[in-house]
Amino acid sequence: MKMAIVIDGKKLAKQINARTQQQVTELVEQKIQPGIAVILVGEDPASKMYTRSKQRKAETLGMKSILKEFPQDTSEQTVLNAIKELNEDASIHAILVQAPLPPQIDADMVTSAIVPSKDVDGFHPQNLGRLYANQHGNYPVACTPKGIMTMLAAYQVPLTGQHAVIVGRSILVGKPMAALLMNADATVSVAGHHTKDLAALTQQADILIVATGIGHLIKAEFVKPGAVVIDVGIEHDQDGKLIGDVDFDAVEKLARAITPVPGGVGPMTIATLMQQTVELAKWSQLNG
Amino acid sequence: MKMAIVIDGKKLAKQINARTQQQVTELVEQKIQPGIAVILVGEDPASKMYTRSKQRKAETLGMKSILKEFPQDTSEQTVLNAIKELNEDASIHAILVQAPLPPQIDADMVTSAIVPSKDVDGFHPQNLGRLYANQHGNYPVACTPKGIMTMLAAYQVPLTGQHAVIVGRSILVGKPMAALLMNADATVSVAGHHTKDLAALTQQADILIVATGIGHLIKAEFVKPGAVVIDVGIEHDQDGKLIGDVDFDAVEKLARAITPVPGGVGPMTIATLMQQTVELAKWSQLNG
Structure with a gap:
């Protein structure tokens, strides 16, 4: 059976951290x-x-x-x-x-x-507004969605014209994620707990991003074969084991690519936080 | 044949303007x-x-x-x-x-x-960001989408859990519209010119909002029977007649409600601009 590519957030985070460390060294020299x-x-x-x-x-x-x-x-x-x-x-x-x-x-x-x-978290309304307006220039963006964009780019996932479905509408993840994907010319749907037929919507996703905090909400029947599935959730199941919002074992069988929990989005968020701290330090020099 | 309710933006705008005029009179007295x-x-x-x-x-x-x-x-x-x-x-x-x-x-x-x-147009990144973050408090919101929300409320269109599809992603209409509808607990999809199968998406809309500047883009086969259709477009056809982004005559036959062009969204936008100017004058007193 063909199985999904497992997106290695840990490995990618290590590469980003190595680059960040290099940049810190260079800045410290200055x-x-x-x-x-x-x-x-x-x-x-x-x-x-x-x-x-x-x-x-x-x-x-x-x-x-x-x-x-x-x-x-x-x-x-x-x-x-x-x-x-x-x-x-x-x-x-x-x-x-x-x-x-x-x-x-x-x-x-x-x-x-x-x-x-x-504002390294990118939560200030001015930064969120600049992102949503797709303004040019330097401003921080929420680290989890920014890290997800880095992962999608690293795995060469096409975005233009693709249907991205985001489940969850927080300002930490769902909303900046929607903004980033709109800015990348994806068709974007945002679902929340009020959404009536969630599976009918998620089944249409070329890219499915889930950030609900509900363990194993997304089963195989929620996913279109060949979709790229990004799982932002991290919960404990009854046995204390870490699980995501996506039923990994079931979805892995039909997705094109999928992030594991742990080792997917989590390490990318913290690597992006570090990366963005360095960017803010650099930008602070540009602005005087 | 059952025809759609034609949403009377002109009449509603008159009511809003009458209220605005009354408020101006009261403020001038102060x-x-x-x-x-x-x-x-x-x-x-x-x-x-x-x-x-x-x-x-x-x-x-x-x-x-x-x-x-x-x-x-x-x-x-x-x-x-x-x-x-x-x-x-x-x-x-x-x-x-x-x-x-x-x-x-x-x-x-x-x-x-x-x-x-x-910022009466609500385009400043800080105002757009506050809207997107669904912050409480007083801040201006783009007049066209704010006016559309007033129309939807006046015609008692349910929003919670409804699928709203927005065609067009400008910061004048599409993006603040998406924010307002997310804040109202709708499921929101935003399509643009990169969207691959537009009709497949718009056919799912309980509420369809179109702001593309492409005359008669939306035909009957783009619309789910019973949908509420809001047309933000205003163009001239070959004969110089004003038309919208929606093929009104065809869609009227299956929609539950539809805005005409002219006389729909247009008068609401200017009435909302006036209404919001009065709100800003009032808020300026609150803030010192």
């Missing part, structure tokens, strides 16, 4: 050490793990890395003050606030407080 | 006269006609209205200076730059120069 600051509010173990791994990766690649930790009951003003300080800190080129934030803090407010030129 | 400024570069007769009709409408409704006209060879800096002056003019609450601009002027640059709180 006395510019790229710097990233992560703000973490609360004690969520998964968030702690994610921020720590981002920090460790940045340090491994030779960057400056700051972690600002705040307790769960921190006021919005305290977080805004921390952002203001980082906005003004010339040694920091990238600022990210780890999601989720506690309910007393307005995520929209926090997102808009980061200066657009240091 | 010594706040809403003010709109239109910048026109060049001699394009259609653009001249549009700006004049916007200006006339604003005056009819009791607003202050300024027209800044520049010759075709005006420099970008001159236009940016005019915008800066209007940004600082407290008597002006809404600024719009009539499209198209001559090639020596960067449209992205001009769009970003208007202060977001006076």
Whole structure:
């Protein structure tokens, strides 16, 4: 039986990280050490793990890395003050606030407080708007969808005129993904939990991108034979095993290419985050 | 034979204009006269006609209205200076730059120069980004799609879980339309000129919105019986008659509801522009 190409996000991330490390070395020789600051509010173990791994990766690649930790009951003003300080800190080129934030803090407010030129997550409305308007110039883009574009390019997946179906509409993944694919002249459909007949839509996808947080939502009958399937989900099944939003074993049999979980989108997101931190450091020199 | 409901944009626009006029009267009593400024570069007769009709409408409704006209060879800096002056003019609450601009002027640059709180067209990346992120709060939204949302609401067209297909991806219509419909929990597909089998996609639409500038592109076989069809196009046929992107006579026979051309989307766009100018005047008081 013909099986799908398994898209090796881990290998590709390694290549990107090697290039990033090289660029950091070159920048450091020019006395510019790229710097990233992560703000973490609360004690969520998964968030702690994610921020720590981002920090460790940045340090491994030779960057400056700051972690600002705040307790769960921190006021919005305290977080805004921390952002203001980082906005003004010339040694920091990238600022990210780890999601989720506690309910007393307005995520929209926090997102808009980061200066657009240091918004490494690409969530600031100005950056999201520039992306959606397909403006030229340098601006950060959300790392998960940007990493997916890098994967699609690396595996030479054609985009022009292809039907890309995106399941999930978050500003972390679905919405910037839709913007990037529209900008690449794909036909783009965006489904959410309100979508009536999800399978009828996903079956039409040449490129299917799933980011729902629902383990194994996408079965074989949701997928057109020959489709490229990108799985952004990462959940634990009943046995504690890591699984994605796509039933990999079933879909692998008919897809043309598919990302595994783990080892697909995950490593690409963090590699893209590092890559974009270096880009922001470079762009900061261009803008004066 | 059962024929589609013809959505009466002209009648609805009249109702909106009556309400706008009432609001202007109330604001003037509070010594706040809403003010709109239109910048026109060049001699394009259609653009001249549009700006004049916007200006006339604003005056009819009791607003202050300024027209800044520049010759075709005006420099970008001159236009940016005019915008800066209007940004600082407290008597002006809404600024719009009539499209198209001559090639020596960067449209992205001009769009970003208007202060977001006076960006009545909703084209500033920050406003587009806030819309795409579905942020709460007050911000302007592109007038044509906002007017279409008003029409859909007036005719009680359900949106949640419906499949909306948008043909055309401009930042004037297609992209903000997609954002508004996603925010309303519709399943949204966006097609462009690269789309391979357009009819296969549009046939699935519960709500079909067409903004391509190609007269009578959408024939009966492109439309699902019972669909709601919104036609943003306005072209002249060989005989000089105004036609839309939809073959009205053919599609009327199977749609549930359809907008005519003229008298559909057009009057709603200008009514929404006036409505939003008043909103911007009100919001300017809230923000200090």
